[in-house]
Amino acid sequence: MLKKSLKLMIIILLFFWINFTGYAKTYSNEQIDKIYNSFVLKLEKKYEKTKEISILKKLNIRLEDILKTKKLTSSTENIINRLIYLNNQYLSKLEDNIYKKFTDISRVDNSSQIKSENRIYDFLQKQANSFNKASYINDLINSWKRFYYTNKFFEYTKDNDIYKFVFSTYYKIDSWNYTQFKNKKWVIIYSDSIGYAFLENYTTEKKIRYSNPWNNLLWIVNDKKKYILEDNIYYLYKFSNYSHISDVYWFYLSDLIRFWYTPSKTLLYKDSKNKFNFVSKYNKIKLISSNDIFDIENKSLFLKILSDDLYYINKDYTNQLREIKDLTRNITRWKSDEEKIKIIYNYILSNISYSTNFKLTDYYIFSWPETYSRKSWVCEWYIKLTTYMLLFAWINNIEDIRWYVIDAKDFPKIWHAWLRIWNEYYDPTFDDPIWNINTKTYDEYKYFKLPKDLFYTNRFDYWKLPEYIKSLSLEKRKEIIFNNLAKLVDKYNWKNYLLLKPFEFRKKYNLPLKQLLTISDLKNILKYHYVDDYKFYDKNWNKRYITSIVYYTVTDDTIEKILADNFNYNIDGVYLFKWKDWNWNINYRLTNNVTIK
Secondary structure, eight states: OHHHHHHHHHHHHHHHHHHHHHOOOOOOHHHHHHHHHHHHHHHHHHSOHHHHHHHHHHHHHHHHHHHHHSOOOHHHHHHHHHHHHHHHHHHHHHHHHHSOSOOOOOSOOHHHHHHHHHHHHHHHHHHHHHOOOOHHHHHHHHTTOEEEEOOTTOEEEETTEEEEEEESOOEEOOTTTGGGGTTOOSEEEEETTTEEEEESSEEEEEOEETTOOTTTSSEEEESSOOEEEETTEEEEEEOOOOEEOSOSSEEOGGGGGGGTOOGGGOEEEEOTTSOEEEEOOOEEEEEEEGGGGTTOSOHHHHHHHHHHHHSSOOOOOHHHHHHHHHHHHHHHTTOOHHHHHHHHHHHHHHHOEEOOOOOTTOGGGGOHHHHHHHSEEOHHHHHHHHHHHHHHTTOOOEEEEEEEETTSTTTTTSOEEEEEETTEEEOTTTTSOTTOOSOOOGGGOSSSSBOHHHHGGGEEOGGGOOGGGGGSOHHHHHHHHHHHHHTTTTTTTTSOOGGGHHHHHHHHTTOOTTSOOOHHHHHHHSEEEEEETTEEEOTTOOEEEEEEEEEEEEOTTTHHHHIIIIITTOOTTOEEEEEEOTTOOEEEEEEEEEEEO
């Protein structure tokens, strides 16, 4: 199985490497994303998640090695950096779903670890206590010699710790030669590997519990949280290469020598399989002072997204964080949790606009502080900035989610981001679209505080996305969403969800739920007139004149959008005119802003 996974990893590397070295071809981010997504889908089908994580981490190591050791063009570097970015994003999501339960920041969870370590010690102690020494060994012991029972690794117990003998030579003891050792003042051991032996020149080394190595190594860092608290500052440790020691619960400092590590500068790293590893090369990046987030309950989420932001950009954003913290608490002071969420959502939509002028190779787009300072960025950083503000407002039950919206034009190449707060879902990006010039009011938000089934009518978590949907046209995908919404109109009737307004409209006027509106439908339910050169006849055949009009030209293809965006499906006071102008051109005009004489 391992060979197959490595083969998959090598295939994707070779694909890009051939093009790096043999041809002058470049790839767009969309092409790179598509190839990478195809690669991880193959992994998902073949392996369980922990195995998949292991493979993708090896891929990261190989990609970073290429960056360091090869002379590359700028376009090649961009491709490699893009792959690393995609890999890190996907790894983060995989790991988050393996470890769903949030815990506070700590060096290691000691409770279960220490119990396991004690079992190892107790086992050795029990073996030593139950060991029956040969009579000639007892004779040697009575003549002042010290005796130790050891396992095959020459380990023994003493004062609740484990030690080992380190030696280069030994003398085997048997019943026929033991008397020659009576006058020598060294130790006797028994080991499962060599039997009884007399040690002449030796040293001993104390074995260290992984749960308590603080006087020997720099820190313990957990796999999911490569950030630690040191001198009241949270730091991110960025690394990829590390070495593994097979012992699950203990280690010897001498083991580090074979890795050429310096203990005082080495990290002890616990990976996703609860194995401990040693790291000698790493970057230490300052995140934030513990004083700045001392009253934030969900520190794990705060530090996770801050680590994501600063992984590629080593820059001190402390002052900006403090500014956001002060701003958040000023605008949400003395408010209920519901009011806080609404105020923060309003702030984001009033002060941040979606940008189309960016490059995915620019790492600054991966930073929420740039969203705050530039007032313009992309979906994921809408979500991150919103999350920071919610955490500063003491809203803690939050999940930032990044996967697929199926009616996006770039589906499935580009992912999207949204939020879960408690049991409701929010998408500030969709409530602040590119084409929206004026800021919306609260009652115009479509994606604010929705139940999951309604919110997910047009989106999927990555591993729940049906494969067949990827090959469908945009029109077919919109049809799926339309049908999903139609199924929920009775469940949420009178809840005033804007997403369901098209279906409530159909029910009100006895129109088919799953059929698109036509101009013929509007003729039957609206005030309808044929206008020729600003003149028409009312129902009493009186000639009327239109002196002013603000209108929307409608066709069968645009009715739904115009009704949703401009009338919220409220047609009280709305007219439909079949309009003939002075050039004999005919079109249909929809208006609620008209002056008639």
